[in-house]
Amino acid sequence: MRPAAMTAGPSSSPYGVMNDRGAATNIVWHHSTVNRAARAHQRGHRSAILWFTGLSGSGKSTLANAVNSALFEQGMACYVLDGDNIRHGLCSDLGFSDADRVENIRRIGEVSKLFLDAGVVVLTAFVSPFRADRERARALVDAGDFIEIHCAAGLEVCEQRDTKGLYARARAGEIKDFTGISSPYEEPEAPELRVDTGATDLEACVAQVLSYLERQGVIPAAADA
Amino acid sequence: MRPAAMTAGPSSSPYGVMNDRGAATNIVWHHSTVNRAARAHQRGHRSAILWFTGLSGSGKSTLANAVNSALFEQGMACYVLDGDNIRHGLCSDLGFSDADRVENIRRIGEVSKLFLDAGVVVLTAFVSPFRADRERARALVDAGDFIEIHCAAGLEVCEQRDTKGLYARARAGEIKDFTGISSPYEEPEAPELRVDTGATDLEACVAQVLSYLERQGVIPAAADA
Numbered sequence: 001m002r003p004a005a006m007t008a009g010p011s012s013s014p015y016g017v018m019n020d021r022g023a024a025t026n027i028v029w030h031h032s033t034v035n036r037a038a039r040a041h042q043r044g045h046r047s048a049i050l051w052f053t054g055l056s057g058s059g060k061s062t063l064a065n066a067v068n069s070a071l072f073e074q075g076m077a078c079y080v081l082d083g084d085n086i087r088h089g090l091c092s093d094l095g096f097s098d099a100d101r102v103e104n105i106r107r108i109g110e111v112s113k114l115f116l117d118a119g120v121v122v123l124t125a126f127v128s129p130f131r132a133d134r135e136r137a138r139a140l141v142d143a144g145d146f147i148e149i150h151c152a153a154g155l156e157v158c159e160q161r162d163t164k165g166l167y168a169r170a171r172a173g174e175i176k177d178f179t180g181i182s183s184p185y186e187e188p189e190a191p192e193l194r195v196d197t198g199a200t201d202l203e204a205c206v207a208q209v210l211s212y213l214e215r216q217g218v219i220p221a222a223a224d225a
Numbered sequence: 226m227r228p229a230a231m232t233a234g235p236s237s238s239p240y241g242v243m244n245d246r247g248a249a250t251n252i253v254w255h256h257s258t259v260n261r262a263a264r265a266h267q268r269g270h271r272s273a274i275l276w277f278t279g280l281s282g283s284g285k286s287t288l289a290n291a292v293n294s295a296l297f298e299q300g301m302a303c304y305v306l307d308g309d310n311i312r313h314g315l316c317s318d319l320g321f322s323d324a325d326r327v328e329n330i331r332r333i334g335e336v337s338k339l340f341l342d343a344g345v346v347v348l349t350a351f352v353s354p355f356r357a358d359r360e361r362a363r364a365l366v367d368a369g370d371f372i373e374i375h376c377a378a379g380l381e382v383c384e385q386r387d388t389k390g391l392y393a394r395a396r397a398g399e400i401k402d403f404t405g406i407s408s409p410y411e412e413p414e415a416p417e418l419r420v421d422t423g424a425t426d427l428e429a430c431v432a433q434v435l436s437y438l439e440r441q442g443v444i445p446a447a448a449d450a
Contacts, residue, residue: 034290034297042300065259072259075267077302079343089365090335093328103318110315111336118304120343140314 039119045076046218049112049141050123050209053134053188054151055180056166057158059197059205060125063151066206068123076219079115081108082125096177102133109137116145121218129179131186144216148191149209153198155180264344270301271443274337274366275348275434278359278413279376280405281391282383284422284430285350288376291431293348301444304340306333307350321402327358334362341370346443354404356411369441373416374434378423380405 040046050067052060064080071078087094090107094100105128115122128134138146158180159167170178177183188194193212195205213219265271275292277285289305296303312319315332319325330353340347353359363371383405384392395403402408413419418437420430438444 034294034303038297042297069259072263072267077344078259079339081339085339085342089338090332107315107332111339113314114304114306114310114336115340115343117310118340118345119302120345 036117036119043077043119044220045121047077047116047119047145048121048213048216048218049116049137049146050121050149051112051128051134051137051146052123052125052149052151053128053191054153054197055155055158055185056127056178057161057163058151058153059202060127060151062202063149063195063197063205063209064123064125066202067209070206070210071121071219074219076121077119078121078123080123080125081111081115086111086126101130105130105133105137109140112137113140116141121213127179127185129183129185131188134188147193147212147216147218148188150188150191150194151197152187152194153196157198261342261344268302268344269445270346272302272341272344272370273346273438273441273443274341274362274371275346275374276337276353276359276362276371277348277350277374277376278353278416279378279422280380280383280410281352281403282386282388283376283378284427285352285376287427288374288420288422288430288434289348289350291427292434295431295435296346296444299444301346302344303346303348305348305350306336306340311336311351326355330355330358330362334365337362338365341366346438352404352410354408354410356413359413372418372437372441372443373413375413375416375419376422377412377419378421382423 036047050064052064054060061080061082064082068078068080086104086108090111091104094104105126108124108126108128112122112124128137134148138148140146162168166175166178167181169175170181179185193209195208197205200208210219210222214221261272275289277289279285286305286307289307293303293305311329311333315336316329319329330351333349333351333353337347337349353362359373363373365371387393391400391403392406394400395406404410418434420433422430425433435444435447439446
């Protein structure tokens with residue numbers, strides 16, 4: 001059965017008064033504009049995209065999650081995008097062809113932009129080996145909103161760790177186009193931050209990231225918190 | 226120039242102690258698990274997907290934004306996904322073919338799931354005319370996390386409003402496959418909520434949504450706030 005409104009005529013005062021731009025003019029709630037500035041004011045911190053890039057095994061996801069935990073403990077809105085929640089969901093239709101890899105990073109950039117707009121510090125942890133793809137993600141947002149963090153553990157360290165056994169499989173030829181082995185990793189030339197995840201203690205790496213965010217005014221200085 | 230870590234050997238105590246699952250064991254911050262439950266506890270409200278569906282001009286976006294403002298004023302994490310921030314971004318590669326429309330709604334469902342996981346009340350405002358597409362979005366998350374809200378303003382009301390002039394163009398044959406004119410709108414059979422956006426004042430519509438969220442325990446009751 002159709003609801004009553006289906007037959008309501010133009011004289012039935014439908015849904016408040018609309019102005020000529022189609023917006024209702026009798027909205028109590030619209031006196032608060034919900035935008036990034038309002039969210040930042042309410043929450044006491046800015047949003048930003050922390051784009052972690054580096055070889056497989058360089059510690060991107062570990063570092064991103066540790067930074068995320070630290071931000072969360074300070075009461076901030078934050079979220080990690082990584083292979084676990086992206087590749088099985090939004091990008092489950094994509095494979096590993098060149099075109100699909102580009103599209104994968106494009107979508108991650110666009111989703112990051114949505115979180116940025118929502119006032120959330122979003123931390124992305126993907127190899128993202130190609131400079132052009134990272135630059136496209138950067139270009140989606142304003143200067144200062146995209147913070148590229150190079151997890152600079154070198155190939156030797158990453159391959160020695162080989163926490164997922166992927167390097168062994170790549171060396172055996174079981175995985176083709178594997179970054180660092182059979183496909184290039186294009187190091188960031190001027191990342192906002194380079195973290196030596198090959199030789200530095202995780203806690204110190206986290207502190208380095210937090211310190212950068214404080215200096216940039218993304219989060220309040222620890223003394224203020 | 227390669228950073229120092231590129232030549233660090235295995236004896237250089239790289240990046241803390243890793244356990245056999247590849248997770249560092251010396252992380253101060255990992256004592257706090259950042260998941261949905263922790264976020265809900267910290268923020269004082271659950272997250273949910275509020276999926277507004279209805280004809281063009283039925284007031285989905287107006288209602289979603291008004292609910293969003295009300296939630297924001299109560300200090301909650303919330304965000305609206307609509308044509309403005311999705312069609313020009315994440316789904317800018319998609320057109321209006323049947324397959325592209327399905328993919329459009331699929332991506333919106335997946336992005337909503339990410340916001341849900343991030344502890345954010347996400348409000349989607351898309352015509353989403355096909356039952357099967359909405360059911361696929363619903364199936365991505367647990368029962369209770371997907372709240373379908375039918376903005377039930379009827380065709381007569383929407384066409385009379387025609388705030389964007391789209392109905393006139395559709396009637397003139399300038400837009401093909403236009404929902405309600407030349408393409409079907411499959412009304413939700415059992416939405417969590419049906420709001421009579423054709424005849425009810427916006428403020429009352431907002432109150433109806435907020436009341437539902439309170440009854441479901443998504444947000445605290447107004448008396449508690």
